[in-house]
Amino acid sequence: MDLTEPDIARIREQFDFDRSGRVVTNNAASTQPPRQLLDLYRSLTPFYENVHRGQSDASRYTTDRFESSYDTIAGWLGAPSRRSIATYRNTTEAINAVMYSLLTEFRDGDNVVTTMLEHNSNYVPWHGLCREILPRFGRRVELRIARFDHRTGELDLDHLASLVDARTKLVCCSGASNFLGSKPPLPIVRAIADAGGYPQPTGERRARLLVDGAQLVPSSFVDVQALDVDYLAFSFHKLLAPFGVGVLYAKEHLLEQSLPFLYGGDMIADGQVTPDAVGYNGLPWKYSAGTPNILGVIVSAQALRLAVDLVGGDPTRMHFRSEDPVPGPVVRRTMDRIGEHTAHLTRRAMDGLSGVPGLRMLGGPPGTPRSPLVAFTVAGWSPFELAAELNRHGVESRAGCHCATLAHHDLGLDPPASCRLSFYLYNSNADVDRAVDAVRKVVAHRPPAPTPVGGRHRREAA
Template sequence: MTATEHQGLDVEAVRADFPILSRTVGEDTPLVYLDNAATTQSPTSVIEAMNEYYRTYNANVHRGIHQLSMEASIEYEEAHDRIARFIGAAGREEIVFTKNTTESMNLVAQAWGREHLEPGTAVVLTEMDHHASLVPWTQMAERTGAEVRHIPIDDHGRLDLERAAELIDDDVEMVSVPHVSNTLGTVNPLSTLADMAHEHDALILGDGAQAVPNRPVDVAALDVDFYAFSGHKMAGPTGIGVLYGRESLLESMVPFQFGGGMIERVTLDGATWAELPWKFEAGTPPIAEGVGLAEAADYLDHLGMDRVQAHEEQITQYAHERLAERDDVTVYGPPPGEDRGGLVSFTLDGVHPHDLSSILNEAGVAVRAGDHCTQPLHDCLGIPASARASFYVYNSTEEVDVLLEGLDTAREIFA
């Protein structure tokens, strides 16, 4: 019995749910898809749920009283309920649908930050933050005169919590932290950082883009004030993201996008806003994508998020150990364990990550190469770029072996 079977996740059965995995690339080479931290693939059930919307009840929501509009409205509203249950939120009022994690984090920076940041206040980020967190808060700080501070990482790619405790003081209004680093794979102690923030009456925003797809997440247990993630990283469609926010906070915030769908009453001189969460969803929302996202949550819950996490940890441990055996590879981030997510970033001596990715592509292996939208982190690591292999429910140790064979090919080419 394999470790995967012992955990109850039948990878071959799971792979059959994802039609794209049967395709080939190049000259009929089997696809080995290891770029899941960028975008996961979608199962047939998600694709069909969205097709069903377009085939049978395609209409705008909250706009009409005809049958199709009512059916679409019900499905779209229930999608909010489904995602609330998936992450442990109190209800749909705390779930705002956006385009992606980036828009969710911009929403908080704009709608909350512009009202609460000013000279003498501070925002605390980390050296491992994605650009989707770094840039919105840096831009808002420039506009408001607030200070931006950064929690450093240690030699193992973990946050320096002692330094964090020093940086989070009474001047801090917001702490924004990746739950799981998209480059190092580090699983950060979000609830511990939430305690630090709340001790100083600050709020905390969790970037859950690399966490929600891969492990059980309960926003109430984490005690976060805001939490953001994307559908396309959790077997769902592109074009939809989620912002969780405490209802009292969302209620107090003024929207940063205005127009149809988010208003209660409009006059020539002003407007009042619709109830939550609709006041933050201006214009025609991502209806089909919401339907698909709800189906993705159903699919992952059917697999079991505990099993999803266990499978990713097993694959990551195998990949990490095999890469670490090589004297021509440097692996970044903490070793496998409870504080490491399902990805491995590395460099191969003498081979630029872009060249390595191209060579791997010839073997059918899809990885990411570059700075992974974490340029400051790569500056801290002293490298311009890295290659990243990231795993999901349909990946196997055999696919990791194909990756390793590709490294041998690259080594021969650049010898």
């Protein structure tokens, strides 16, 4: 069931941005934090202390809250336990953690397959691995990139399948594009990765699958065991929490057998450092070097619980500030409501933008499954200039390549940029209408420039 306008009005009361009159439509970059989470930070400060190995009441209290946060995150994703969860600063660092952990496992002649849809954070690390790092060790590992359909923005699954073979160690795929909005069918991608039959050090014969979930997790129900992903990365700053916490889910046996990304501090087993050997801590702390973002992790896990309460995912009780398990059906109901609401807003925006002269929406047509965003260009306008003009009308969009540089270049956009509106659970129909109206007004003040015969705009439209 979609969220109603009264639901949205109630939700917006929990956020400070609404008081300023801002039209927050750049949520694919970062969502807004509700006051309850900021208040939670302050409520934790009387017990401010480091975690693990402390004997004080404050340390034990903070350690308990910190560790239970891992349980909340694992349960939200359908992971077996906290042992499959590692926290980092953001999605980018989580993906880099996988890259560096696998660094010593690649053999000469292996390959990594990724796609032209990827955020730079799920392409550049693999470019660096295959074309900069491993060559310095004399090892040849090929990087292969799957195409996408320029008209719909959908991943070309046939091309992806043609790139995966018996030497494909890893397939890296976006769960939802932050530019074109398309959502690759992950069960099919999983089957393609399986078909390669690569002999992994664990004895499996399949390519591993890494999913960039930065745009997927905030508005979709994700069950990592049902999807059978090997790795999933996402950031909490796109899911109501303040900046600074990213998550890596990985299958437990992979974390057990891989080398850590960072060394020192809490990743070391207590007292197990000698001149000849170092013992690693148990999972998940093996992947928690140094002092982690303790309060950030606690608050981020509570953002998941608060989302349940905000959208009415469980009318029988309140979950925020508790540590009891959130049942799977409650997680699904919560994320389905968020997904349905943001999909409605996206369709409304696309319907409204479709009548703007010279405007070209990128990706699939209205009504097709997509992440809650729409990117577009307008003939005769620089995306940057357009976003600046929208800001003068009080509408916060975003212009640029959105770190989806490969796809912008592949579409022949010049400059490689677009303007983007993106939505989240606190956005209303009025926000969408105001944003669309602002686009109309801005564009109406400058008619589209004539399309030169054989020029760049003609090629883009084709």
